[in-house]
Amino acid sequence: MNQQIALDAVTTPPSWFPANLAALGRRFERLSPLEVLRWALVTCGDDVALATGFGASGVVLMHMVSRIRPGTFFFYLQTDLLFPETMALRDRLAETLPIQFTEVPASLTLQQQSRHYGPELWRHNPDLCCQLRKVEPLRRFLQSDSRRRAWVTGIRRDQSPTRANIGVVDWDYATGLLKIAPLATWKQQQVWDYIRRHDLPYNRLHDQGYPSIGCMPCTQAISAGGQERDGRWVGRDKVECGIHVQPGGQRLTRSLGMGHR
Numbered sequence: 001m002n003q004q005i006a007l008d009a010v011t012t013p014p015s016w017f018p019a020n021l022a023a024l025g026r027r028f029e030r031l032s033p034l035e036v037l038r039w040a041l042v043t044c045g046d047d048v049a050l051a052t053g054f055g056a057s058g059v060v061l062m063h064m065v066s067r068i069r070p071g072t073f074f075f076y077l078q079t080d081l082l083f084p085e086t087m088a089l090r091d092r093l094a095e096t097l098p099i100q101f102t103e104v105p106a107s108l109t110l111q112q113q114s115r116h117y118g119p120e121l122w123r124h125n126p127d128l129c130c131q132l133r134k135v136e137p138l139r140r141f142l143q144s145d146s147r148r149r150a151w152v153t154g155i156r157r158d159q160s161p162t163r164a165n166i167g168v169v170d171w172d173y174a175t176g177l178l179k180i181a182p183l184a185t186w187k188q189q190q191v192w193d194y195i196r197r198h199d200l201p202y203n204r205l206h207d208q209g210y211p212s213i214g215c216m217p218c219t220q221a222i223s224a225g226g227q228e229r230d231g232r233w234v235g236r237d238k239v240e241c242g243i244h245v246q247p248g249g250q251r252l253t254r255s256l257g258m259g260h261r
């Protein structure tokens with residue numbers, strides 16, 4: 001049954017951009033992540049970009065994609081502030097899986113940022129810092145190829161209240177592309193079960209109280225039982241870097257997210 005749905009979707013012409021998006025989203029809810037990825041890679045071919053932040057969900061996606069299309073590129077945002085453990089995982093994944101990586105640089109170097117906006121911008125204006133080091137580079141990269149139709153991300157609904165309503169497929173207003181989240185319906189436990197079942201490498205910081213890992217200055221370890229993204233931007237009314245915005249560009253804050261519980 002699911003296979004039939006997948007094949008139907010593959011033959012759907014691009015006329016649903018984005019008029020039939022809701023119907024496509026309903027169909028995707030019934031597909032496995034592997035089937036969604038297969039749809040994305042078959043339907044969009046090379047015109048889909050695959051993102052990773054090297055989190056646990058990303059590792060799962062990389063393994064699935066490597067089984068469908070070995071040699072596929074994943075891109076990541078090089079903020080120059082990633083943990084050494086994250087860079088070590090990137091190297092290990094490249095050695096272990098038949099995938100490749102594209103590094104997307106920040107809009108300016110840390111030295112330039114410090115000169116223009118003052119030292120340690122993340123302390124006094126993390127929104128601007130994320131804009132310069134993540135949001136703008138992502139949009140620039142995704143829009144750099146006019147043939148691009150979609151991008152894939154590892155975000156899941158159970159990661160935080162601000163992500164509770166994401167679709168397996170959404171229209172990304174910021175980039176004008178389809179945004180596909182094959183693991184949207186998965187729970188954190190399913191991700192870890194998959195990683196252990198396939199003996200995949202993962203960031204060793206996960207074993208030290210970091211369920212979600214971003215830039216060094218904005219990531220802390222949390223106590224057991226906390227929400228997955230509680231260690232990000234601790235003490236601030238900020239829960240997202242700005243890449244995963246609501247339709248219409250609504251800014252997601254900690255207080256707004258709590259309101260979605």
Ligand code: SF4
Nearest residue numbers: 122126129130215218
């Ligand atoms: S997560 Fe922190 S350090 Fe990284 S880009 Fe955002 S504000 Fe800057």
